[in-house]
Amino acid sequence: MTIGKTIFGLLTAATLFAGGATALSAKGDSDKTAPPASDFAPIQRYAIAYDRPRDLAEFYLSEFGLKTYGAKIEQLDHPTNPDMRVMLITIDPIEDGSVNGVQWRFDLSSNGGMWRTETAGMRRKCSKGANPNEWTREVCP
Numbered sequence: 001m002t003i004g005k006t007i008f009g010l011l012t013a014a015t016l017f018a019g020g021a022t023a024l025s026a027k028g029d030s031d032k033t034a035p036p037a038s039d040f041a042p043i044q045r046y047a048i049a050y051d052r053p054r055d056l057a058e059f060y061l062s063e064f065g066l067k068t069y070g071a072k073i074e075q076l077d078h079p080t081n082p083d084m085r086v087m088l089i090t091i092d093p094i095e096d097g098s099v100n101g102v103q104w105r106f107d108l109s110s111n112g113g114m115w116r117t118e119t120a121g122m123r124r125k126c127s128k129g130a131n132p133n134e135w136t137r138e139v140c141p
Contacts (some may be wrong), residue, residue, distance in 0.1 A: 002044065017047075017063060021138050023093065026133070027036035032076055033079070033107065034078070037105060037107065037121060039121075039137060040103075040121025040122055040123045041120045041121055041137040042117065042119070042120065042121050043120045044085075044120065045118075045119065046059070046060075046117065047116070048116065048117075049111075049114035049115060050115055051114055052115065053085065054068070056108065056115055056116075057106075060117075063090065066091070070091065071089050072086070072090040072091075073089050074087070074090075075087050076088065078107060081109075084107055084108060084109050085108045085110075085111065086105060086108070087105070087106045087108055088104070089103065090105045090108075092125060098126060098127055098128060098141065099124050099127065099140050100126065100127045101124065103123050103124075103125075104121065104122050105122075105123075106121075107119040107120075116122070122138060123137045124136060124139075126136075128140070128141050129141045
């Protein structure tokens, strides 16, 4: 069984299809630009705060039945606010009939050393449809 199948086995179909790692550095990765928030379907954002952004990643992945093992976690500069960060969590590939990858985007702010999520979104890489293997905010067919 591959890691992708193991990870997907932990996800519920309702979570993936419904519209609904690397250590993070103190500074964002200035060589990479975060995809726009509009490319992600909004998901529930929780009013929680942690002292490390990675702890937020672990919390959100646990909400989807996952762990950070096997996930690529990146922290990037926020495109409009230098006091914020963008955290991307990517699981790609996922070996499934309709979803090949999942990515979450979180806009993070820090206040008093505690990080919290300001916006949260998710997109998928579908294996079927008009644009297979391209990121979409739409539910996979």
